[in-house]
Amino acid sequence: MTESEARPGSRKGRPNYDREFRRRLAAAACEPGASVAKLARDNGINANMLFAWRRRYREQLQAETTCLIPVAVVHETPPQRVAMPP
Template sequence: MISVGKDGELAPIRRKRRSWNRDDKRRIVDESREEGASIAEVTRRHALNANQLFTWRREFNLDPAARKTITPILPVTIAPDTAAEGSTSGSRGQMEIVLSEGDRILVWADVETAALSRVLKALSRR
């Protein structure tokens, strides 16, 4: 849109940036979650961009697509070195990971972090 200034010059109309308080955001997000609600209708009714509403839905963690799978934190114990005394091949530079099902993973000091991460992620999906 264009307006005519006092000097007769054409100038674009500047829109004011609206700010929404948390209660208003929550109310609009709740409205978008109602049975049969249409995102397009809700955003049109409140003069919002759909992207803004989806951002608010993520902010309130109500958008199932935005929920991330949370990997449970597993207990860790540090066990004493069980290598035979006098053995030179002991467990120096290695780590043993014991999973809850009893599976064991031996990891040596030279393992690549990225490779170990992939293995652990794959195991956590079982």
């Protein structure tokens, strides 16, 4: 395959990791006690890249779990104070 026939989105010299690989590593990096640097080293990637994947993974999880709660605004008058006779 020549350089002009390269598939769109591919970058020469930089690996394009598949989505499932990134998701799996990001989820593993979110586990309690997980060392991001060790996980990155064990999988042959840069730790900063894994930190970025983890950040996007957390943002995605938060976006999926965040929901809006319906709220009704009611205009209430404050309670009146009644003076007690001495």
